[in-house]
Amino acid sequence: MDAHISIEEITDKKGRARFVDLGRAFAERTENSVPQLRKEQLELVDPNKNPFFGHARAQLFIAHRDGRQVGRISAHIDELALEMPADQGFGPGTGMFGYFDADDEAVAGVLIDTAKKWLKAEGMSRILGPISLSIWEEPGLLVMGHEHSPVIMMGHHPAHYQAWIEGTGFTRVKTLYTYNIDISDPFPPLVQRIVKSGERNARITVRKVRKKEWDADAATILGILNDAWSDNWGYVPLTAQEVAYTGVKLRPIIHEDLCMIAEVDGRPVAFMLTFPDINYVLKRIDGKLFPFGWIPMLRWLRTPKDSDMRVPLMGVLKEFQNSRMASQLAFMMISMIRDNAVGRLASKRGELGWVLEDNQGMVAIAKTIESSVNREYAIYDQPLM
Secondary structure, three states: OOOOEEEEEEOOHHHHHHHHHHHHHHHHOOOOOOOOOHHHHHHHOOOOOOHHHHOEEEEEEEEEEOOEEEEEEEEEEEHHHHOOOHHHOOOOOEEEEEEEEEOOHHHHHHHHHHHHHHHHHOOOOEEEEOEEOOOOOEEOEEEEOOOOOOOOOOOOOOOOHHHHHHOOOOEEEEEEEEEEEEOOOOOOHHHHHHHHHHHOOOOEEEEEOOHHHHHHHHHHHHHHHHHHOOOOOOOOOOOHHHHHHHHHHHHHHOOHHHOEEEEEOOEEEEEEEEEEOOHHHHHHHOOOOOOOOHHHHHHHHHOOOOOOEEEEEEEEOHHHOOOHHHHHHHHHHHHHHHHHHHHHHOOOEEEEEEEEOOOHHHHHHHHHOOOEEEEEEEEEEEEOO
């Protein structure tokens, strides 16, 4: 270990604030990064506010050299992840690291070694990451697509972090993709035929979410999600507290005609959420609502004209997956949302993801709508010796 590097364990509110502000300072000097709202970032690492900590524990660390803060990392353990089957990514003995930033390779090595030692002392036998903090938040390290600014709720990291992480013995265990979609033109004829066939099926109804009844719709959506994704790599169930918390957080960016629930015989069986890219306005206000940033933010939230779109989540109940009806449900929702985004908001571009590299259903959908991979994120693991 470099004698000039020391590690501080963060144990209080002021320390968490320094941890967040250090990450913001790293982001500020990273090309194409977008400043996020500090208040939201503080909540994510606050055990009293983020319901993730209802089933997880974490230790935050800051590295110092010659009196300067030169890096940070989290080491965390999710009890629900430990209960998952090992072949789904987590499982017994798996701890995680995240919120990784470092001035140089020496600092990176000390931080990663610190996270490993903490996890091993907590009884873990494997380290997985970067995941900050939950798989539902910002998983993976950006390894392709650094020339693009990230869209809403996606991470962004310097290109040299890849070599620093891999240089400490990590092996890539999973790749996540995002897909770029030109939505200015109608979807291909095949998609249009599938949509029309679904529209002729009297059993199928696709409706907008209802903002006045958003709590109920959010619970419906996240219930479908917990079923639809339960066999996926990296899946960890969302708790009732997380469902409620997520619903509150998402409400300001929900536009009813961009989020759909599909029903079969009156029963909700599928959903698709699309969010306008709030990073567009966060760039303009430098991630600061005050003193005047709230004005353009409020205007944008009401009508996000010309905004890019991101589809972060969609799902179909397992009983309908791999069926003809699943394709109809998916493409009907995609088509309706595309028409609304283009017609009402003059949107031209969308982004689908993240998508697991081996999620054949989602990869097939991405190919069918003629999208292309524009970003790649890597998740790594390593045994703890």
